[in-house]
Amino acid sequence: MNKGFYALAIVVSLLLHGALITAITYGWEASSMPERKPMPKFVQAKLVTIEAATPQKKLPKKVDKVQQRAQREAEQKRQAEVERKRRAALERKKKLEAEKKRKAKVEAERKAREAKAQRENERKEKERKKKELQEQLEKERQSSFDEALEDEEDLLDANEAQQAMASVGQAIRQQIEAVWSRPPSARNGMTIKVKINFVPTGRVVATNIVEGSGNTALDRSVLTAIRRVEVFPEVAELAREEPTIFEREVRTTILNFIVEDLRQ
Template sequence: MKTGAYPLAIVISLLLHGTLIAVIAYGWEASRRTEHKPMPQFVQARLVTVEAVTPKKKLPKKVDKIQQRAQREAQQRQQAEIERKRRAALERKKKRAAERKRQARIEAERKAREEKARQEKERKEREEKERKERLEKARQSSFDEALQEEEELLEANEGEQAVMSVAQAIQLRIESVWSRPPSARNGMRTLVQINFVPTGRVVAANILEGSGNAALDRSVLTAIRKVEVFPEVAELAREEPVVFEREVRKTMLNFIVEDLRQ
């Protein structure tokens, strides 16, 4: 055999074998189809009748369960989202209310501080004004008091001079009529109080401190009664009634024995 004819023989052999295999397979498949016979007609009628009387419940498909679960999960997610939004809205509302309260508290505290500062300022201004008024009154009072004291001092000096002058006049008048007893001795002293009325008349004369010599004490009282009326006292009572009331109405005088020859 030639070399070029050998491959051709192989190809032809393969084609023949393939054709044979195809014919065999087709015949086997046809024999399988012929073995499946259709159900008898009466069986189908009986089945239809039974199904009409007692219909069978259709079982839910697996796909339907998956869809229902997905729907439930979607509804749950939707409800959860709605609840989340509701809670978030409620929380925002609470925060806004809390913020309004905080702002109101801050504003109230600010107003309270301002009012307190205003009252404190007014109090200080009022105290400062009162302090200045007190100082002014004190200065005015001090000035008035000093002026009054000066006037009183002048009046007292004048009154004192007037009283001394009147007292000297009273004593000179009494001593001019005083007759001392023989038992009197130099150095004896008698203190008397003489009560006057504004007319200058003596209404009472009393020994405050005796000399120890009764005759001498009586002689002083006798001399006072002899004079009886003192014009100097009446004149002072007319011109200086206050001085008369304060210094002269009750006059105390000392009568001392000094010029006796022993």
């Protein structure tokens, strides 16, 4: 430890001596240099002409031609860009107006077609209704005519049926009354309603008393007279010639028999 301390002290001492020697040397050199005397200052005179204070025109600044050309080109480009944008805006406006006109034209044409189609449909509907009305009127006229014709035919048929029925009924009644033997208990004014069923051959297949006279013997006498006749030629003839009338009017016949010629 002592050795280290001594070494450090030696180094510090050497440094201090070196610094002192350097300071002394520098001071010696400075003192040995001759003293320089300052140079005298001379005043330089210059003749100045005083002129009247008149405003002088400012000379235009010299502009670099290259810069001027560049500025012109830049301005031309700017104006060209402005013009391009203006033309582009104008073109867009024209296109929008053209598109608007085209759409308006298309819409107008569509509405015109729809209106025309509607008018055509209305015309067709009107014609259809008119045709239907005419057909209906024609059908009604034809129906009225047919009904009148049918009514006339029905009337004729009814008249013919009534005549045929009356004729056949009269023949049936006459044949039955011709063989009808009335009992002693019968009295004038007594009425018997009888139902007779025929077949197309004119034969009687069934008889029934619908309304009796109140006298059983008289009622039985009428049924007995019908069974005696049994077949009626007039009925068979009507069935052959007028089967419809036979089926509707004669197949089932109802007759009234009245006692009116007895002596009291």
